[in-house]
Amino acid sequence: MKMNYINKLILIIPALLLISCHDDLDQKPIDPDSFTETDVFVNATEAKGALAKLYASLALTGQQGATGQPDITGIDEGTSQYSRMLFNLNELTTDNAVVGWGDPGLPNLHALSWGASNDFITAMYFRLGQEVSFCNSFIENSQSLTDAEVEFYIAEARFLRAFTYYNLIDFYANVPLSTKVSTSLPEQSTRTELFNFVESELLEIQERLKESGTNEYGRVDRVAAWALLSKLYLNAEVWTGENRYTDAVTYAKKTINSTYSIHTTDANGNGNAYDDLFLADNDANGAQEEFIFTLNFDGNSSRTYGGTSFLIHAAIGGSMDPSLYGINGGWEGLRTTKALVNKFDYAISNSENGDPIAWEDNRAMFYTQDQNLEINTIANTFSDGYAVTKFTNIDSNGDAGSDQGGDFADTDLPIIRLAEIYLNYAEAVLRGGSGGDLQTATAYINELRERAFGGSSNGNISSSDLTLDFIIDERARELYWEGQRRTDLIRYQLFTTNTYLWPFKGDIQSGTGVEAYKTIFPIPSNIILTNENLTQNTGY
Incomplete structure (x- = not known):
């Protein structure tokens, strides 16, 4: 059963943003309060509605379906949706995608020629900032409730806040760390300070989240904390200068040994089940066994142009x-x-x-x-x-999704799935992480490749084939268009350098290297102008 956001959207948490909001900004998050905090947090049932808003803030864009009453103004509402921005910043900037539209700032993403006033970089900053403020408000206001179930809600809110900061670390590096509702302009934190916060939060909440596989579909359990830790540690050397590959192995193993499993057999009993992951019924066709954290969509009840x-x-x-x-x-x-x-x-x-x-x-x-x-x-x-053609709005029976008009998809979007953690394990082992072994890593990769080759071992590799070069290419084959590519290329020192080129990298048809500082996006210029506590990232 999909988590239903739409009936919960009016239960809005009063938002104090990660950044300061002023009337003269081109873009700003807004706070469309419909109920007071007293109404929202009167009991566990109402608190669950507020929790739904935390999930919905990443999936949807406002309070009135696909358009109307947007959470963020100053940009097309559909464009402001989180995973659409994730695609723009982490896929469109790489070898995985180009776009033919000429919206101001959009062509600059693939050309790697953006500046601090880029609309899309700004929109993602506001989207993430709003999610932090929603989470902070929920965590603070739900403390008064004594229902045991609310403790799970608080742990989920803390996961979502940690996940949001994971994104902020990746994209912007040095942003304010805000864990309380406040009216003062926040101070800037370093990337390492933010990394340490995300790590400590995930370690603390892992046992406070529901056990593996026991939460309702669309909500996270403790495996999501382990999976996000594996992702965090895999990028630690880039983000903090410290090698944490052993920790990446440890938490990848915990994730792999949970109740989640690779979806290997489709409804007809065939080994080619990869496309099931991206069909309109991927919440029920077996693909959900692999999904650790998803954004849920329904063509009728949760509509978005993202x-x-x-x-x-x-x-x-x-x-x-x-x-x-x-x-x-x-x-x-x-x-x-x-x-x-x-x-x-x-x-x-x-x-x-x-x-x-x-x-x-x-x-x-x-x-x-x-x-x-x-x-x-x-x-x-x-x-x-x-x-x-990876994503479709067709289900396993060949039928179209529930929106008869054909505008909106039912297909859920996996943000973290088990296949990625298999790849994390293999890469961390190859980078020297202890606690794992090459033979096990090879077996995990072959499990993915056997599914890719329709149940055949034709694509299987041996341990001698398993190299870092192989893994970065395998990640491209397995995870393209799922919001991973830029982060992966940066970890391999391939994103800005001349070492690896793709068409129109650096706005040259044959590709060219760009400035090294482009591995981090700028803090939006209007944020810098309105908060004197912030210093712009190098190069912008």
Whole structure:
């Protein structure tokens, strides 16, 4: 059963933002109070409604369906949705995606040429800041309730706050740490201080969250804390300068040994179950066994122009038939580059000019008809670059999602799934983390690859094949368009350097390196102007 956000949206927590809000800002989070704190926190039932808002703030955009009463003003409401911003900042900036739209600031993301006033970088900062303020208010106001179930709610709110700070560390590095509702301008914290906070929070709440697999679908349990710790420790050397790969192994193992499992068999008993993960019924077709933390969407009751509705619509254009993907039309925007396509090296069919058009690896979910592998022009040229068909609004029976108009998708978006933790384990072992071994890591990778190859061992590797170079490419094959790529490339020192190039990196068709400071986004310029306690990140 999907967690139903829509009936809970009016139970709004009064928000004091991570940053200061002023009327003259181009963008600002707003506080559409509908009930007082007394109303919201009168009992555990009402508190659960407020908890739903914390989850919904990452999935949806406001108080009135897809549009109307937005949480953040000054930017198109659908654009401001968290996972759409995650795609823009962590996928569109890499080899995984280009977009043909010319919205101010959007082409700069793939070109790696943004500045501190970029609308999309600013929108993500506000979205994350608002989530922190919602969580802080919930944690503070729910302390008065004595119901034992509320203790789980508080632990979940603390997880969501830690997850939000994980994002802030990744994107902006040095931002204020705010754990209390306050009217004063916050002081700036260092990346290491923020890292330590996230680590301590997750360690403290891990046993306060519900046991593995016992929470309702759409809400996190203690495995989510372990999984996020594995992600945090894997990036520790980049973010703090300290090697924490042994800890990454430890928490990856705890996650892997939980009740979650890799979804390997589809409804027809076939080994090719990878596409089940991205179908409209992925909350019930077995894929949910792999999902540790998801954003839930429903075409009728939780609508947004972000989320998977964005991932599906924006990736359809040209000669593609939208009805085959369960929607009413394509937005003709998103494609991928040959750098991603060429990582799928098990081509079984090629076009007349030698470009791959079919693969033995079923994760290569590309539409190639009338599409060019080579990108000559990004803007307004949907045919340049293969289209990606990974996300659809079709269920396991081939039926379209619940929105009869075809505008909004039912497909949930996995933010953390077990396959990523398999890859975390393997990478941490290869980087020297103790407590794991190469043979086990190889077995985990082969489990993923057997699913990718339809239950066949044709793509299996040996331990000697398992290298860091292999893992970064395997992460691309397994996790593309799931909001991971920029973070991965930075960890491998490939994001800004000339070591690895992709089409139009640095706004050059053949690709070029860019300034090293681009591994961190700027703190939005309007935030710097309104809070004298903040110093801009280097280079901006």
